[in-house]
């Protein structure tokens with residue numbers, strides 16, 4: 001293990017960072033005043049949404065080194081060396097994740113803006129707690145705001161997904 | 169945000185490289201306070217350009233790699249909580265659940281699960297907001313805070329860290345390394361009043377830790393958030409309760425007393441008179457809930 005400090009220096013306001021996104025190694029050039037959310041969207045990961053930019057809505061949620069985090073509050077340069085999962089890494093239209101299937105089947109998606117964040121938070125919940133109670137789900141999705149659905153269907157969807165995953 | 173970021177792996181590496189950083193520098197832990205300030209602007213005010221409020225020549229020292237700041241350890245008499253511990257780590261810790269009932273009760277009221285994965289306990293203290301939930305709870309737990317600068321350490325009672333809103337007694341480049349929280353057989357409660365039941369900055373919050381001796385109160389510590397320039401210890405109220413029975417009548421008197429100890433202001437979140445009144449209400453509820461044995465350590 002190297003004991004020296006990591007030093008990143010912006011050249012003309014740009015940091016060069018290496019990170020892993022959805023299992024693929026990437027090099028990003030990020031501005032020194034840029035947040036991870038912007039950087040991800042610029043590099044094509046548009047599933048991460050910008051709702052508030054202040055940490056309040058959860059629509060920018062990504063899995064950052066194994067835990068859900070808010071990309072709008074992460075200075076992009078701190079993602080140097082990080083492993084990130086975005087909604088693009090969870091499933092595809094042809095091969096959706098059980099959570100994505102359940103959200104569609106339960107009718108939990110209206111405009112869809114909050115859904116990538118909802119799915120990523122829910123995915124982490126099910127990874128650490130495969131049989132969450134309704135209360136667990138409500139508490140865990142506390143930071144993911146939805147302006148359309150009223151949350152009832154989404155809670156149902158997470159329960160359905162938990163069953164699907166256990167069966168599989 | 170800064171043009172240069174340095175991430176030292178150890179305290180030794182930090183202190184060794186500090187002289188080479190030049191002028192202005194700033195510690196970065198979870199970043200949730202540091203950068204949220206740059207993003208948000210009050211309603212009606214044009215948002216500042218991102219990162220624009222920071223000095224362009226500043227060096228940011230990312231302390232999230234410092235191994236000395238990590239983890240939660242148990243000694244014979246206390247828990248040592250590293251300043252770099254994330255709020256979510258405290259939430260998941262059996263040691264915290266076992267020994268720190270006030271902090272355990274406060275954590276569900278701290279922001280949202282994803283924010284708790286990012287925010288550190290050290291940042292919550294260094295940011296010196298009178299609304300800080302984890303800090304308020306730790307004050308009631310009788311925590312001390314350990315500071316270090318170039319290998320020299322000092323230890324303060326946690327409330328003594330705060331001088332005013334966003335002001336601490338931290339010296340230039342001094343780092344919070346840990347919190348030392350005594351193990352004592354107490355019960356606790358944390359009641360927070362905000363715009364909604366979860367996720368929001370409080371209008372007022374009350375943290376109470378209480379140890380009984382049979383029918384009587386042996387030791388009690390009460391801390392309040394958002395109702396004074398700093399996280400406040402209600403010393404007079406605690407003195408009143410000490411040695412008395414924990415019953416509804418004494419809880420009512422304590423509630424009346426605590427209202428004389430706070431100095432709330434009117435701001436965007438609430439109004440001074442309401443806040444003062446709610447301190448009494450929250451304390452009475454907290455004491456009654458402890459009396460009815462809702463939570464605690466046996």
Ligand SMILES: Cc1cc2nc3c(=O)[nH]c(=O)nc-3n(C[C@H](O)[C@H](O)[C@H](O)COP(=O)(O)OP(=O)(O)OC[C@H]3O[C@@H](n4cnc5c(N)ncnc54)[C@H](O)[C@@H]3O)c2cc1C
Nearest residue numbers: 055197198199200201202279288290291292294300301344
């Ligand atoms: C949407 C949102 C909701 C929030 N809700 C709550 C809430 O409900 N309750 C609550 O209490 N807080 C809340 N906060 C505030 C914030 O998350 C906490 O105060 C957090 O604990 C700060 O920690 P951090 O690691 O992110 O600090 P940072 O932002 O990294 O640092 C904050 C300050 O402390 C300094 N610093 C950090 N660590 C150290 C150290 N070890 N030694 C010396 N200086 C240090 C930094 O230089 C900086 O000035 C919220 C924030 C946001 C954005």
Ligand code: FES
Nearest residue numbers: 051052053058072
């Ligand atoms: S855009 Fe990040 S929390 Fe709203």
Ligand code: FES
Nearest residue numbers: 111112146147148
């Ligand atoms: S579906 Fe529209 S915000 Fe949730």
